[in-house]
Amino acid sequence: MRAFSQLLDALVYTRSRNAKLGLIAAYMRAAPDPDRGWALAALTGNLDLKAVKSSAIGDMIRARTDPILYEMSRDYVGDLAETVALLWPKREDQPAELDDGSLSLSAVIDRLHGVSRAAAPDMLAQMMDHLDSSGRFALLKLATGGLRVGISARLAKTGFAQAFDLDVDDVEQVWHALSPPYAALFDWAEGRTARPDPEGTPYFRPFMLAHPLEADSVDLQDYAAEWKWDGIRIQIVGTGTETRLYSRAGDDISGSFPEIAEAFAGHAVLDGELLVRGDMQGGEAASFNALQQRLGRKSVTAKMMADYPAFVRLYDLLIEGDEDLRAMPWEQRRARLEAYMPQLSSDRFDISSVIDAPDFEALADIRAGARDAAIEGVMLKRRDSPYVAGRKAALWYKWKRDPLTADCVMMYAQRGHGKRSSFYSDYTFGCWTEDGELLPVGKAYSGFTDEELKWLDRFVRQNTVARFGPVREVEKTLVLEVAFDSIHDSKRHKSGLAMRFPRIARIRKDKPAAEADTVAGLKKLVS
Secondary structure (H helix, E strand, C coil): CHHHHHHHHHHHCCCCHHHHHHHHHHHHHHCCCCHHHHHHHHHCCCCCCCCCCHHHHHHHHHHHCCHHHHHHHHHHHCCHHHHHHHHCCCCCCCCCCCCCCCCCHHHHHHHHHHCCCCCHHHHHHHHHCCCCHHHHHHHHHHHHCCCCCCCCHHHHHHHHHHHCCCCHHHHHHHHCCCCCCCHHHHHHHCCCCCCCCCCCCCCCCCCEECEECCCCCCCCCCEEEEEEECCEEEEEEEECCCEEEEECCCCECHHHCHHHHHHCCCEEEEEEEEEEECCCCCCCECCHHHHHCCCCCCCCCHHHHHHCCEEEEEEEEEEECCEECCCCCHHHHHHHHHHHHHHCCCCCEEECCECCCCCHHHHHHHHHCCCCCCEEEEEEEECCCCCCCEECCCCEEEEECCCEEEEEEEEEEEECCHHHCCCEEEEEEEEECCCCCEEEEEEECCCCCHHHHHHHHHHHHHCEEEEECCEEEECCCCEEEEEECEEEECCCCCCCEEEECCEEEEEECCCCHHHCCEHHHHHCCCC
16 A cells, blocks of 8 residues: 555656656556556546545544644645545554555455445544555545546556556557456566457547647648537447447546437447537537536436437547448548448437638638637548547647637635645636626636746735635735636526636736626627
């Protein structure tokens, strides 16, 4: 357990991507089986324990220490597991960690898998008594299912591949045919067996990605233009008997959208955009805000599926039956996709149309006028491009819409997490109503430099008017220019609005708060 907890500590406080990869690779080479397999499952989000509720952990620490001290510490630190790990009073007569293997990572996971929710707190407390603060932090994160250390599943798989000099795309292809603690994966990585064969299973293929378009030098004679839809990119993989849906990161999201998986019975692999229908009469795609109501859910109710009916707007056909089409030019794959469409339910699948533009200038005008709720921009795909994993130069480009901006007033600030836990880095901002009331319209925690973060943190501390746990209310005097991709109606917010990807574009020290934008003005931007 100690080696795993030290890995988590190092990942939390390491910024460099290459350094993170090096840490993961070193652990994978050095750790014993099956510990490293369980660690890989935890880092990639494939370890679902959740043996203990967060409220039970709060009760545990209140029973061990002064509840007021705990509440004050939680307010300062901001993270439950980190607070309890640091504050937990270890018994003086027990060593930091037992050396009999009972606190190895695999042993801990076995115990958490087998314990009832009622018995879990006592068992957790016993293990915590034998661990140092780093070990307690790792244990609590595992037990609550909240292991987030600033890396993606793809990064963890890349670190594993780097450890054994493998191609990460090869790892991705066999990944979903295996299960934790991945004994067959490590046997292959270390040369004891051949590469696991995923054929016959609905396994993931890495997506082809696009580079941002930075100039207008693309010749539309060589490229086709499509809309870039504002949903989530998914891959539909069917074997004829089983269908799975994968996100761009390779996560299996079939359980969140069962109606899509059930509607596809083919033997094929397709690439498309998962969307939710808005007006059922017109059948058009709703905004990303509607899709968000269903994201992250492991199971959905019939009412949820009826209120937010999902469908897929298809971009590409990668495999049809036993024929791999990825080496074909885009134009040929497009023709095959169009011919494949009649096999699919029109309620759940349609095809992304090609934009008719004679030249780049005309395309720029079309793009500039596109403010549909579900359009994020334009894709440019070289007509002779094969479908290859990752981003390859000069094949596909994405040309996003220019962001919208609004001048908003900071209202609240909250402590960040990890390396930002000592800074107020999450900002809620608002705009004015006709009656002079300031209503929240969004929240942002990115877009600013480290120096600007320090300045904003000082502003929050020096202008606090009220405290609510880890949140501070501030004087309504600071204007922030906020950039966002789109804005939509929302029943969840008092202002009736929700921003898509808000970020701080500029700190407007020069602008009086009274001159910030209005809610009515933002409503005119709703698409």
